[in-house]
Amino acid sequence: MNLVVALFLAQDGIANGVVYALLAVAIVLLFSVTRITFVPQGEFVSYGALTFVAMQDGQRPGTIPLLGLLIALHVVVDLAAGWRRQRAVALLSSALRAVAGPLIVLALAYLGSSFHLPLIAQAVLAIAVITAAGPLLYRLVYQPLADASVLVLLIVSVALHFVMTGLALYIFGPSGQRSAPLIDITFPVMGVPIAGQTLLIIGITVALIGALYFASQHTLYGKAMQAVALNRTGARLMGISTALAGRTSFLLAAFIGALAGVLISPTTTILYDTGFLLGLKGFVGAILGGLASYPVSALGAVLIGLLESYSSFFASTYKEVIVFSLIIPILLVQTLRQHRIEEDDHDSEAVPAQLNLSPEALRRRRRIKTGLGVAFVLAVAAMPAILSDYQVALLNYVGLAAIVVLGLVLLTGVAGLTSFAQAAYVGIGAYITGYVSSTYGVSPWLTLPLALAVACVLALLGSLITVRLSGHYLPLATLSLAIVAYYLFAGLPQTGGQAGMTDIPPLTVAGTAVHSPKAWYVGIWGALLLLQLGMSNLLDSRPGRAIRALKSGAIMAESLGVNTWAMKIAAFVIACLLAALAGWLYAHFQRFLNPSPFSFNQGIEYLFMAVIGGAGSIGGALVGSGIVVLANQWLQTNLPLILGMQGDFEIIIFGIAAMAMLQLLPRGIWPALLDLTGLRVPKSWTFSADAKLPPLRDKPVPGETVLAVRGVSKNFGAIAANRNISLDAKAGEVLALIGPNGAGKSTLFDLISGVQRPSSGNVHFLGRESSYFPRDLSRAGMGRTFQHVRIVPEMTVVENTALGAHARADTSFLAAALRLDRPKEAMLIAEALRQLERVGLHGAATTNAGSLALGQQRVLEIARALASDPCLLLLDEPAAGLRHLEKQALAQLLKQLKAEGMAVIIVEHDMDFVMNLADRIVVMQFGEKLAEGTPCEIQRNPAVIEAYLGGAE
Ligand code: ADP
Ligand code: MG
Numbered sequence: 019m020n021l022v023v024a025l026f027l028a029q030d031g032i033a034n035g036v037v038y039a040l041l042a043v044a045i046v047l048l049f050s051v052t053r054i055t056f057v058p059q060g061e062f063v064s065y066g067a068l069t070f071v072a073m074q075d076g077q078r079p080g081t082i083p084l085l086g087l088l089i090a091l092h093v094v095v096d097l098a099a100g101w102r103r104q105r106a107v108a109l110l111s112s113a114l115r116a117v118a119g120p121l122i123v124l125a126l127a128y129l130g131s132s133f134h135l136p137l138i139a140q141a142v143l144a145i146a147v148i149t150a151a152g153p154l155l156y157r158l159v160y161q162p163l164a165d166a167s168v169l170v171l172l173i174v175s176v177a178l179h180f181v182m183t184g185l186a187l188y189i190f191g192p193s194g195q196r197s198a199p200l201i202d203i204t205f206p207v208m209g210v211p212i213a214g215q216t217l218l219i220i221g222i223t224v225a226l227i228g229a230l231y232f233a234s235q236h237t238l239y240g241k242a243m244q245a246v247a248l249n250r251t252g253a254r255l256m257g258i259s260t261a262l263a264g265r266t267s268f269l270l271a272a273f274i275g276a277l278a279g280v281l282i283s284p285t286t287t288i289l290y291d292t293g294f295l296l297g298l299k300g301f302v303g304a305i306l307g308g309l310a311s312y313p314v315s316a317l318g319a320v321l322i323g324l325l326e327s328y329s330s331f332f333a334s335t336y337k338e339v340i341v342f343s344l345i346i347p348i349l350l351v352q353t354l355r356q357h358r359i360e361e362d363d364h365d366s367e368a369v370p371a372q373l374n375l376s377p378e379a380l381r382r383r384r385r386i387k388t389g390l391g392v393a394f395v396l397a398v399a400a401m402p403a404i405l406s407d408y409q410v411a412l413l414n415y416v417g418l419a420a421i422v423v424l425g426l427v428l429l430t431g432v433a434g435l436t437s438f439a440q441a442a443y444v445g446i447g448a449y450i451t452g453y454v455s456s457t458y459g460v461s462p463w464l465t466l467p468l469a470l471a472v473a474c475v476l477a478l479l480g481s482l483i484t485v486r487l488s489g490h491y492l493p494l495a496t497l498s499l500a501i502v503a504y505y506l507f508a509g510l511p512q513t514g515g516q517a518g519m520t521d522i523p524p525l526t527v528a529g530t531a532v533h534s535p536k537a538w539y540v541g542i543w544g545a546l547l548l549l550q551l552g553m554s555n556l557l558d559s560r561p562g563r564a565i566r567a568l569k570s571g572a573i574m575a576e577s578l579g580v581n582t583w584a585m586k587i588a589a590f591v592i593a594c595l596l597a598a599l600a601g602w603l604y605a606h607f608q609r610f611l612n613p614s615p616f617s618f619n620q621g622i623e624y625l626f627m628a629v630i631g632g633a634g635s636i637g638g639a640l641v642g643s644g645i646v647v648l649a650n651q652w653l654q655t656n657l658p659l660i661l662g663m664q665g666d667f668e669i670i671i672f673g674i675a676a677m678a679m680l681q682l683l684p685r686g687i688w689p690a691l692l693d694l695t696g697l698r699v700p701k702s703w704t705f706s707a708d709a710k711l712p713p714l715r716d717k718p719v720p721g722e723t724v725l726a727v728r729g730v731s732k733n734f735g736a737i738a739a740n741r742n743i744s745l746d747a748k749a750g751e752v753l754a755l756i757g758p759n760g761a762g763k764s765t766l767f768d769l770i771s772g773v774q775r776p777s778s779g780n781v782h783f784l785g786r787e788s789s790y791f792p793r794d795l796s797r798a799g800m801g802r803t804f805q806h807v808r809i810v811p812e813m814t815v816v817e818n819t820a821l822g823a824h825a826r827a828d829t830s831f832l833a834a835a836l837r838l839d840r841p842k843e844a845m846l847i848a849e850a851l852r853q854l855e856r857v858g859l860h861g862a863a864t865t866n867a868g869s870l871a872l873g874q875q876r877v878l879e880i881a882r883a884l885a886s887d888p889c890l891l892l893l894d895e896p897a898a899g900l901r902h903l904e905k906q907a908l909a910q911l912l913k914q915l916k917a918e919g920m921a922v923i924i925v926e927h928d929m930d931f932v933m934n935l936a937d938r939i940v941v942m943q944f945g946e947k948l949a950e951g952t953p954c955e956i957q958r959n960p961a962v963i964e965a966y967l968g969g970a971e
Pocket of ligand 1: 759760761
């Protein structure tokens with residue numbers, strides 16, 4: 019490469035990079051205001067460019083009727099909302115006011131496209147049409163989900179990307195377009211001609227970024243928009259409207275996208291699907307800027323452009339692989355710079371209503387459910403006899419998809435980790451067996467363990483990196499994994515590239531090759547049913563409970579001795595193994611492989627299957643795959659006939675279906691069906707009275723110092739939440755920690771239990787310096803409850819309690835899936851029931867924890883802490899929300915625990931309760947220890963009376 023080539027590549031890279039920078043800036047803007055990870059940002063670019071080109075060709079671009087459709091939908095949705103609130107007239111006028119701007123644009127664009135306007139007027143009109151659509155999109159797609167988690171918003175964005183790409187194909191057709199140049203001048207620099215067009219793009223981009231940066235830092239409105247992002251409730255209370263902020267930021271984002279589209283349309287050929295990759299590269303830049311900084315994101319995006327330009331020179335096939343591989347280390351660095359234990363924001367999912375049924379009715383429902391299950395298995399068995407070969411082959415595809423989605427149920431629905439990469443792992447399984455069995459003639463039965471082993475190693479590698487990532491970074495990393503994998507499948511010589519791999523040997527059973535779809539049906543559906551059974555066993559076991567607890571937050575699970583990192587990796591590996599197994603089956607069933615079934619679009623589709631069927635349930639996996647695969651088949655043949663055009667239009671339907679599901683039935687079809695038919699019945703627990711209890715740990719003798727806190731301080735920025743606190747707790751005593759709200763009591767609990775690390779000073783537990791890891795401390799015998807209750811609401815009371823005993827048994831995943839864990843499981847359940855009995859909650863054992871009253875949930879937390887067999891118990895305001903008699907029972911329990919030799923530290927505001935119970939009291943104020951002594955001494959302490967008790971009397 020000589021200097022001229024290098025300069026050419028640099029110009030190319032900068033010209034592209036600047037466009038990515040524009041997109042990166044829009045993405046940062048949207049994320050910082052709305053928390054939406056806006057994947058389809060690039061679609062605004064292609065829509066803008068193609069609208070512009072269509073106008074130049076003297077056509078009326080399809081985006082104009084589309085804008086009309088969006089306006090109509092907007093009015094309809096607003097009216098429907100008003101109908102429910104009985105304020106239709108007021109809403110009609112407000113809806114019309116909201117669409118007034120877009121209506122004017124629509125009229126102008128309609129008129130404008132009837133005449134032949136000058137180029138610049140066409141550019142303005144094209145940008146205006148797309149810009150007007152931005153706020154409408156926000157209103158229709160995102161505003162109903164304003165309180166959803168970042169993850170749900172991300173899935174919706176991916177769905178919107180599907181819809182927008184499919185529509186673009188319909189509106190603009192499949193061929194690439196270029197527009198006439200806006201500026202037709204070039205300047206030679208060092209022998210390299212620099213296009214005026216490039217300079218124009220750079221100039222506009224720099225100006226725009228500068229303006230946004232200034233607006234966000236220095237204008238009131240810019241600051242208000244940032245405030246909305248940080249705290250929606252707070253902003254709402256301050257009179258800042260989230261909806262308005264959302265619409266404004268979408269207006270800007272659409273404007274930036276369309277502008278970029280018009281600017282690049284003379285230099286780049288734009289296709290209907292060009293936008294996605296453009297947008298994703300903007301994303302990589304935005305992520306470099308931590309989705310927060312405009313200048314850093316823009317700079318990052320320019321670097322991506324340069325990297326892409328130079329890598330296309332050296333390794334053009336792997337250009338995308340190089341760019342998208344970059345995203346993972348970047349995400350990793352971003353995450354590692356964050357807090358130690360990250361609490362993601364989660365949707366507060368509605369806990370399914372609990373049926374209040376008599377035991378007799380329950381038994382009947384269970385019988386009906388079992389009967390339906392048996393009928394289902396019989397129906398599955400009968401299918402080959404009833405259906406044609408073609409229909410059975412279709413069912414085979416349903417079964418294969420269901421195996422993949424079953425993994426996603428565990429990973430996404432249960433563990434809360436969203437993965438777009440499952441199709442890539444299907445591809446890994448398929449290509450490994452395809453390559454090895456066809457090239458080396460190895461029996462597929464031998465390539466199965468090989469394929470699984472490779473998938474396992476790659477899943478471990480993938481998860482070691484991605485599972486560390488928090489929140490929306492994880493799905494973004496899986497999305498780039500999926501893209502990298504796809505380009506590898508399409509580019510590597512071993513896979514046969516786009517042309518594919520043919521002549522994959524068939525599977526042989528007892529010497530005969532299996533060809534017929536019906537024989538395959540037996541294998542695929544047999545495997546599926548067994549896997550479903552195994553998954554259902556796993557979820558109902560010690561490791562299954564731990565995985566189910568992940569969604570309720572890492573701090574809670576770690577404080578119960580669960581290794582959340584290992585659980586996440588396990589979920590990831592299991593999901594990938596299922597995907598690879600499906601791939602292995604697919605390769606030998608299909609006997610031909612090409613990259614498209616393993617593309618990122620297919621990865622997204624698997625996620626949609628889970629969302630549509632019900633991501634949290636095993637039945638949902640099958641329902642979702644059934645609906646999507648069969649609908650896909652039908653739509654792929656019929657939509658092109660209806661629309662009179664070839665193409666993947668079914669993605670429009672699936673995108674809309676996924677968005678509608680998330681808005682209307684967020685838990686999916688299967689759970690809704692269960693609720694509708696009243697067949698959601700709690701599991702019947704069979705308790706044996708003489709079950710063994712798990713072994714007890716050695717306890718310190720009464721009077722021995724269990725906990726020694728020495729001079730700890732904790733600062734949160736400028737707030738000194740704890741200042742130089744020292745205290746001891748001894749076995750067999752109750753120490754009360756009192757003080758006004760904000761005194762720092764809960765912070766001290768967090769320091770003791772390892773949730774936070776002290777800024778200075780240290781904590782000794784059982785004679786050793788604390789590791790400040792909640793899991794280690796819990797396993798060493800420290801149990802705690804939380805001031806703000808942390809339970810797994812959709813798990814039963816007994817399961818929540820058994821979670822506390824997690825560290826007291828060691829069931830493996832395999833043993834759990836094969837039901838070989840029953841003796842240990844009986845032990846854990848027996849222990850959970852014993853503790854529930856102790857706290858008086860055994861009557862509610864099979865109730866969903868989320869449907870308990872708040873006071874009861876606190877008591878449940880105590881039972882859960884006790885199930886870990888602790889020698890130190892930290893209780894943060896346990897009596898809040900309890901009635902008088904319940905408080906007495908709690909006091910009784912604590913006295914009993916003390917008599918058994920446990921050390922108890924209790925934070926409590928009820929002074930009668932504290933004075934009657936505590937052996938010693940520590941009083942805190944403003945983060946400092948104010949006094950320490952027996953209840954009598956404290957009651958007589960002048961400083962305490964002055965500061966605390968005095969105020970109350
Ligand atoms: P208490 O439990 O006695 O009511 P806390 O320990 O909850 O008090 O809070 C003590 C002080 O520390 C309060 O001013 C609170 O706002 C602040 N604080 C607690 N946790 C955090 C945190 N994670 N970040 C910032 N400030 C915090
Ligand atoms: Mg507190």
